[in-house]
Amino acid sequence: MDWNIIYGCLNLLSSMASIGLGAHLFRDRRNKRAQFLIFLMAGTAVWAGAYGMELICPGLESKLMWVRVEYLGAGAVGLLLLRFALVAVEKPGRMAWGLSPWLWAVPLTVMAAAWSNTIHGLVWQDAWLVTKPEIQFLQYHRGPVFWFHTCFSYLCILGVLILLIRDVVTSRGLQRKQAVVLICGISIPWAANGVYLFELLPGMAHVDLSPTAFMASCALFSLGLFRYHLLHLLPLAHEAVMDGLGDPVIVLDMDDRVMELNRACISAFDLGPLPSDPVSAQLLFPGLYRKICDFRGKQPREFQCRLEIAGGRPREWHIRVSPLWENWEHQSGWLLLLRDITSRVAAEKALREARNYVDSIINSMPSVIIGVDREGRVVHWNLGAEKMTGIEEAKASGMKLDLLLPRLSPYCEDIERVVETGMPRHREKQSLSLNGVSITADIMIFPILSGSTPGAVIRVDDISDQARVSEMLAQSEKIMSIAGLAAGMAHEINNPLAGMIQNVQVIRNRLSKPLPANLETARRYNLDLDRVAAYMEDRKIFRMMDQALEVGARAGKIVENMLTFSRKNDGLVSSHSLPEMMDDTISLLEKDFTLRSQYDFRSVKVEVADRDALPLVPCEKSRLQQVFFNILKNGCQAMAQAGTSDPTFFIRYFLDRDMAGVEIRDNGPGMDETVRRRIFEPFFTTKSVGRGTGLGLSVSYFIIKETLDGELDVRSAPDEGATFTIRLPLGRSAG
Secondary structure: OOHHHHHHHHHHHHHHHHHHHHHHHHHHOOOHHHHHHHHHHHHHHHHHHHHHHHHHOOOHHHHHHHHHHHHHHHHHHHHHHHHHHHHHOOOOOOOOOOOOHHHHHHHHHHHHHHHOHHHHOOOEEEEEEEEOOOOEEEEEEEOHHHHHHHHHHHHHHHHHHHHHHHHHHHOOHHHHHHHHHHHHHHHHHHHHHHHHHOOOOHHHOOOOOHHHHHHHHHHHHHHHHHHOOHHHOHHHHHHHHHHHOOOOEEEEEOOOEEEEEOHHHHHHOOOOOOOOOOEEHHHHOHHHHHHHHOOOOOOOEEEEEEEEEOOOEEEEEEEEEEEEEEOOOEEEEEEEEEEEOHHHHHHHHHHHHHHHHHHHHHHHOOOEEEEEEOOOEEEEEOHHHHHHHOOOHHHHOOOEHHHHOHHHHHHHHHHHHHHHHOOOEEEEEEEEEEOOEEEEEEEEEEEEOOOOOOEEEEEEEEOHHHHHHHHHHHHHHHHHHHHHHHHHHHHHHHHHHHHHHHHHHHHHHHHHOOOHHHHHHHHHOOOOHHHHHHHHHHOOHHHHHHHHHHHHHHHHHHHHHHHHHHOOOOOOOEEEOHHHHHHHHHHHHHHHHHHHOOOOHHHOEEEEEOHHHOOOEEEOHHHHHHHHHHHHHHHHHHHHHHOOOOOEEEEEEEEEOOEEEEEEEEOOOOOOHHHHHHOOOOOOOOOOOOOOOOOHHHHHHHHHHHHOOOEEEEEEOOOOOEEEEEEEEOOOOOO
């Protein structure tokens, strides 16, 4: 809290109070007492206003400038008080008191010394700023002129008090009450000044409270004017106060007759000249009268209502109904104070509508929007946050975010840094678990730049779907970029590989088969082909050749896969049943594993759901069966290698918009995130050397994406199996 602003505004308010009282007295400026009181109010207004500006201004030079202005009022206030007191206690038949004109040289000298202090330093020798957490103020090494002026002013005040105390002793009735009011009005600010000079209040030691205390003086002087006929100005004061109020004022007697109205009331209700006799409030203000009858009581009461006045314009009014008491014993009537709050009500309504509109915008966003203050307590919780976390706003409001959502506690340090620096922070692709659901999220933390309520806004966007799509696109781009390389490698490898296989076959034929050319050449060199063949068998050379042919055939298969991977098939598309193609593939796998593999596919259970849910799908049967074959084969091998008990495939068919789909799920060991991300990369395999090429799933991905214009993705986690989902468009034309 900025106490400089608060104290400064209080002093400015005190200055305005002095100005207001002086303006009120200006109507009776020909009255000698009123003249000196006007001068006194002018001096206090300058002092209080300049001191208020000194407190508000931040710099040393600006504060010292306003200190000089203060002396224009403070330098003369003591002497003005003495002159006013001399006039106030004058009575008929008593010798008039006077002051020597030379005494005015003292305040004039002090004012001149204050404005020229930089030359001589006689008022203050040094001044500096002291800043504390709650307030900033000036401190001085005060000079001799300051202390001389202080002594002179206090002597003047002492003379004033002596005169007024003597008047209290010698006077009776109203005159004594006037003197008591003046004593109180004069004593309060100078007592406050004494507290400041002698530092009697440690907490307020360097804050001069005397300018603020002039408000109390104005209040007491007003009390003397209005209640005790001070300066004999009661009628004028009453009229000035009533007409000076900008709000309508109505005075009623106990019979609800209108006794008095101010100008604001006449204007607001569009009233003409009133008759000399009192008029019933029910006739003059029918709508207002019905309202106040329901709210009158022994204590002041306030209410708000809508009235159509001044030409039928509907306006919103705040009304205060207060009883008027005579000597605090007998009620003499009612005082009605009306304040037009139409603009305020309209502004409040507009503010509510704007806030509701902003809340609607924020709540319509699917993102989680959370507002926190500097301490990390929740101040805003949108509908998206309620849906994603399952926590209602009423429960979340006011709680610390790290306690409410422990999953977000790692980001509390980021929130503190954002509040301190005012710079937003972005955390991309964060793994979160909210309300039992694991998601991938982007987290943005923005600072709240309002100086009154610093804090931060946290936005959490669920990008799980986008992350999967991006991953699929990345896989597709990666495979497409490798496709060209694979084609080139396949062609480069294919020719020497074919030559190697052919030459090995020719060598074996020429060494083992009794062909005429072989026999003729053997006779020429006296060789026995049977003995040569026996030697080759004994040294296992034929076996080595067979192994070379087997390795060459396997390399040829790899080359064939690479060519399939890199080439878009131009075959004709026809309509087929996905379940029937899956059955054919399973039948093929059972034979394949029985004859060629150590894994028996027949030991794996296959459960099928929603078999009849699909229409015929336009596709290339052999290509799609190759995809089914690769996925089922890999899953079977993974379950066998992990020793999965009761290995099972769960196959489900479904329709998704304009696409037909099949989901193949196993209960095998699953994959971690690193393997899952790379599963469709060419040549990536988790199998041992010689047991896998790493092209099966990448070729399958290429077939689905590029050949069949479909989608292929995988979901998996360790010990939770793997789920492959294939989606194929139904809109492809069949050939």
